[in-house]
Amino acid sequence: MLNLKDKNIVVMGVTNKWSIAWACAQQLHEAGANLIFTYFGERSLRSIEKLAKSEGVEGKFHVSCDVTSDEDIENAFTAIKESCGVIHGVVHSIAFSNKDELAGRYCDTSRAGYALAQDVSSFSLVAVSKHASKYMTEGGGIVTMSYLGGERVVKNYNVMGVAKAALEMSVRYLAHDLGPDAIRVNGISAGPIKTISAKGVSDFDKLCAGYEEKAPLKRMVDPKEVGNTATFLLSDMSSGITGEIMHVDCGYNILGY
């Protein structure tokens, strides 16, 4: 139904088969997009190559990109432009914080930990949008990933919640900046998903159990549903939508209890 044939979409943030970015890549591939993967570290490159082989979701181009470096981001997008031409879309599915700050009191967040979470998880979207948009000369879309902890207090999410709040506000400012160039910028606020990032987060299993009980749909979100929404947001079917944060959370966010 959604047609992304001949569209060049950059997917950032695949670490392994549980990555939300990988679920996006699979659905974008289904819709006919050409995929370009950015990776961070040899391990994620090997992971992407292995996944591509086993699941037939071949990337057209792979490029290293450390989002904490402006130079790296600029070089990555220039290399993508040179090898693939016009860019039509970007999936930004990248976040990081020190694990010990995703537990306990938010007021114990360190200055360095706060800066790191903001840098990797929030500012990276700004820098990526700046460099990607130079090559999005036919218009297109940018999609990033958020979580409810960016709008409300969710125990333990702490410094990441504050980074997601900044990320969500960046989506709106970027949508305003890039709208005149027909580039739409949107976010997906996904329900909890058992990725490698989420594993090892204290009480994550407890959070998931409560989720299934409380969410209107009485279940967790399937990463495929996030991938489908990202595909929708990068397709012409969503041509009137920009600056939006769309909840893909089985309805959990509507609850007041």
Ligand code: 1JT
């Ligand atoms: C990061 C991590 C970003 C885990 C993340 C994340 N965004 C969502 N999660 C899962 C999660 C984590 C907590 C939570 C609810 C969901 C791990 C480090 C890298 C960045 O608390 C209620 C803590």
